[in-house]
Amino acid sequence: MRSLVLAGAFIFVQFGTVSATELKLVTQSYPPYSFLGADGTPIGASVEEMQSILVGTDIAYTMEIVPSARALALAETLDQFCFFGAGRLAERETRFKWVSPLFADATLLVANSHTSVHPATLADAKSMTIGTQRDTAIATILQNSGFRRLDLSSSFELTLAKLMERRIDLMTIRAATYRKLKREFQPLRAVLTLTDQEFGIACNKNIPDKVIAKLRAGLDRIRADGTMRSIFTKYGIEPD
Known part of the structure; x- marks a missing residue:
């Protein structure tokens, strides 16, 4: 990168x-x-x-x-x-x-739109592998909220690549970033809102x-x- x-x-x-x-x-x-x-x-x-x-x-x-x-x-x-x-x-x-x-900005959980991953609640999402970046505020929020299956990367780009390669189930993303990527026709689907920050x-x-x-x-x-x-x-x- x-x-x-x-x-x-x-x-x-x-x-x-x-x-x-x-x-x-x-x-x-x-x-x-x-x-x-x-x-x-x-x-x-x-x-x-x-x-x-x-x-x-x-x-x-x-x-x-x-x-x-x-x-x-x-x-x-x-x-x-x-x-x-x-x-x-x-x-x-x-x-x-x-x-x-x-x-x-709000932080969302998003899935690869080519998959069937679609947790109905945050409790459901806790059983899935979630990608985010190491030592970020959202990583701390997830850890403090009982999310244990976290895949921590050094950068947003690495996390996104893992989602596209289906190596993780979900990733965290800011709402503005999600909208930008959707305008660029990235295959992403928002499933849940995590927090406003x-x-x-x-x-x-x-x-x-x-x-x-x-x-x-x-x-x-x-x-x-x-x-x-x-x-x-x-x-x-x-x-x-």
């Missing part, structure tokens, strides 16, 4: 040199929110949100797409890192400084409060002036 090729190299979005105070923004590959464009740079709705939030600030930054588990670990352990597009859970609340919400920017606790304040002000600005809605519309996402 191209996202894994990018794992060791930062994409320089602004201010071409790295400094000790540069903000390092990481996220996972999860179209239409974040994915690699044809030129190998990050694009997507949440990527454009972050770029718009930072317009007019003096914050130097880089962006990189990495597996979700790595994004979470970097933001929690290294001083200059933020994971944008992170699911906001109660158990993560005190582990990061949060700027949110970037967006909210808020996603935000999870920053290392050592990032200065003045930087967090600038991020919050930028998020408030793009929400108030219509920029956020325009970005969502561009990527086929229904604004909340």
Whole structure:
């Protein structure tokens, strides 16, 4: 997967040199929110949100797409890192400084439409093999809800490939992503809704409060002036 090729190299979005105070923004590959464009740079709705939030600030930054588990670990352990597009859970609340919400979305369970897999309830789904990504908010929700037959991958693309190859029964997917893939004629069928989630920017606790304040002000600005809605519309996402 191209996202894994990018794992060791930062994409320089602004201010071409790295400094000790540069903000390092990481996220996972999860179209239409974040994915690699044809030129190998990050694009997507949440990527454009972050770029718009930072317009007019003096914050130097880089962006990189990495597996979700790595994004979470970097933001929690290294001083200059933020994971944008992170699911906001109660158990993560005190582990990061949060700027949110970037967006909210339902998470669905979907099946390969060429199969007869169709659980009627979440209890039925617990007997099936469900694919999701390692160390994501939805993986934690599933584990805490008693789902034991989880197939954990490093990326959304790997999970989707397993579903297409019928190596798993179901997978988790954000509603906006499901709609995007259906528009592209992917053989997917939604069977159940798991949860509604808020996603935000999870920053290392050592990032200065003045930087967090600038991020919050930028998020408030793009929400108030219509920029956020325009970005969502561009990527086929229904604004909340």
